[in-house]
Amino acid sequence: MVLRVPETPEHAREAVRAVLATPRRRTAPPPDSAFAGPSGSPDAEADDADPDVPGPTAVCPHRMFEIDLADLAAGRGVEAARPVGWRWLIHERGRTVGAVEVAEPVGGPPLARFTEGPFTTGTDAAVATVRSLPHVERGYYELRLLHIPGLYTVALWLADLAGWQDLLVPLAPAPPGVQPLRPYPAAELAHTLVARGAHVLTTTQA
Structure with a gap:
């Protein structure tokens, strides 16, 4: 599988380096985290990790996107997703221990933060899942992260650059109703979430 990553902007890489240079407390990585990625610069790919290199390293850069509930409820799907920044996974000794998210507000400076939790460490299992799919192995995709804030939903997004699916x-x-780590065609998952998104909108506007 070829995973394409657009060229990361220098200001985002600088923000990542600044976060990594700031001391912080990190939780221990889960024992079953097996996502392999390299140590090195914030533009490193995610295939050649050296687990013996100490210290945190930024790997696997990918763009972050968001979908508004209104767009989801209207059935516009991933086509309505807008880019909101970048994310790097943070490895220590070959394991993901967190991520650095660099938000890019319109008209403002980039905002970088270190994050932890299931949506961060769960990225490993999602990447391993898609790598095991025969049709994905033969494809050409851009790795992205999709966030639906109104539904507290995060998904790994493989954008098919060949234009298939x-x-x-x-x-x-x-x-509820969505199976974690199951690869869904984007249109199918969006359709599954439409009713829930419309319900949340109705509740919040009541």
Whole structure:
């Protein structure tokens, strides 16, 4: 499988380096985390990790996107997703221990933060899942992260650059009716979430 990553902007890489240079407390990685990635610069790919290199390293850069509930409820799907920044996974000794997210507000400076939790460490399992799919192995995709804030839903997004079919892999915890780590055609998952998104909108506007 070829995973394409657009060229990362220098200001985002600088923000990642600044976060990594700041001392912080990190939780221990889960024992079953097996996602392999390299140590090195914030533009490193995710295939050649050296687990013996100490210290945190930024790997596997990918763009972050968001979908508004209104767009989801209207059935516009991933086509309505807008880019909101970048994310790097942070490895220590070959394991994901967190991520650095670099948000890019319109008209403002980039905002970088270190994050932890299931949506971060769960990225490993999602990448391993899609790598095991025969048709994905033969494809050409851009790795992205999709966030639906109103539904507390995050998914790994494989944007099919050949124009066939995008895939979404929900990360745990997933909303009711959605199976974590199952690769969904993007249109299918969006359709599954339409009713829930419309319900949330109706509740919040009541």
